Amino acid sequence: MIKKEEMLIKSVKSIALDTIEMVLNNRYISRAAVPGQFLHVDIQGHTLRRPISIADVDKSEETVTILFKIMGSGTKHLSAYQTGMTFSVLGPSGNGFNIDNREAKSVLLIGGGIGVPPLYYLGKRLAEEGREIISVLGFQSAESVFYEQKFQELGESFIVTNDGSYGDKGFVTNVLGKVKDFDCYYSCGPSPMLKAITERLEHKHGYISLEERMGCGVGACFACVIPTDTSGGYKKICKDGPVFSSREVTL
Amino acid sequence: MTNLAVDLPGLKLKNPIMPASGCFGFGREYSEFYDLSKLGAVIMKAATGSERFGNNTPRVAETASGMLNAIGLQNPGVEKIIETEVPYLANYDIPIIANVAGSTIEEYELVAKTFNQTDQVHALELNISCPNVKEGGIQFGTDPDMAANVTKKVKKVSDLPIYVKLSPNVSDIVAMAKAVEAAGADGLTMINTLSGMQIHLPNKHPLLANKTGGLSGPAIKPVAIRMIYEVKQHVSIPVIGMGGISNAEDVLEFLLAGASAVAVGTANFQNPFICPEIIEELPAVLKKYGFNSVQDAIGKGIVV
Secondary structure, eight states, X not given: OOEEEEEEEEEEEEEETTEEEEEEEOHHHHHHOOTTXXXXXXXXXXXXXXXXXEEEEETTTTEEEEEEEOOSHHHHHHHTOOTTOEEEEEEEESBOXXXXXXXXXXXXXXXXXXXXXXXXXXXXXXHHTTOEEEEEEEESSGXXXXXXXXXXXXXXXXXXXXXXXXXXXXXXXXXXXXXXXOSEEEEESOHHHHHHHHHHTTTSEEEEEOOOOOSSSSSSSOOSEEESSSSSOEEETTTTOBEEETTTSOO | OOBOOEEETTEEESSSEEEOTTSSTTSHHHHTTSOGGGSSOEEOOOBOSSOBOOOOSOOEEEETTEEEEOOOOOBOOHHHIIIIIHHHHTTSSSOEEEEEOOSSHHHHHHHHHHHHTOSSOOEEEEEOOBTTSTTSBHHXXXXXXXXXXXXXXXXXXXXXXXXXXXXXXXXXXXXXXXXXXXXXXXXXXXXXXEEEEOEETTTTEESSTTSEEEEESGGGHHHHHHHHHHHHTTOOSOEEEESSOOSHHHHHHHHHHTOSEEEEOTHHHHOTTHHHHHHHHXXXXXXXXXXXXXXXXXXXXXXX
């Protein structure tokens, strides 16, 4: 259930180019959040909240970790927030990843850029249940890479950069050939990447998490819809998603 | 005890605060945050004759002290709304106002006539001012003769009181207000959004897929206040005011300018509890400025 909660900043850290990691304290959110959900963050002086995905949860410390990229005025302002400050969120928002698929003994995580964070908490939870984790993570360049070590601790990981300055050169789809067989995939990243992946892995069972500019973040304003077919069907990304089965929506 | 009640055609409001059309869906989402019976009324999202998908995304963009939207009147169509959404809202102790949209006079008539068949809707808001759909009614909202004509036609097919929603995208708002009053409108709601655009620097193109969108939020409040103030000096039908309201002081400003009640839109997105919070704060704000009731304050700001 979505609540309006105050988050206390425990730490703020720049972990890659224009990429900020924030650890936030809040009992309700840390207890209720599941992988793939997001927080709708209120940034002072900004009319609209910003949807930011949950990258990790520590239930014993009652903390939630978010990662965001400085893209515009809102994220820039948020990046200047200091430890000890609080801000309001609506959360945990949306429907997370389906992790109950017991058939999936081995899973492939495919993340692109700022789509990588929600896959970390997902991978951690799946690894705890004994699933085999393989990760393919794409970034723009070496200086944008983050969480490589953390994903390696979960299982075999491949890093790809667009300019080839670190890991393989190209896109995440370029290294899918190197990956051994898996039962199910989970992906989050820019729409063109998700489109390429869902086409390439058409025969596989998969889940994708989508990003879109949002208004209310609770399903009332119809700003973040995605078609499900060509005859007017649609889903709301904020409320029905952000996670969908790979065959559920039309990218 | 400060009296918040206001009586308007078809609407017995226990307080003057209602969520604005398009910013509250059909209420379900916000009912998870609070009891909708606390509201003065509710204005539903626009209804068209048949289902509409709306525009491509991105549909929203933030601006300085506001936002642009170009949703494109997405809705399941008037019949589905009557079947599934109106009965849901009727569970709450609040008057329901249905927002009627269309691209032809016939569509407005059809939607209004269909709402007339249910006894759970208390008034109609005639949306002749959506800037986000080519055929979304804006052509009726910028020409006084066309506005009067659609008002007259809808009035004929519906027994419900009709509040005409005025567009600020006109040079003479008073002429629009007088035209629809003469055509039989029972009230006005104003203002709808202002047409605007934002260019996204990274790709150098308009950010919204629709290119233009409707500007709302605190940025447009002075425009709304000015227009209500001008209109109220020339018409006698009541005005429900809207445009950037985000606290009880803003509400008092609208009342002083001549509004009899107000709708809160964009502010719901930042704070889902904004409507009940304003309702709670309003008595103290009225009292602070020397008013014992909402009724006392209406139009008191107009200097003749």
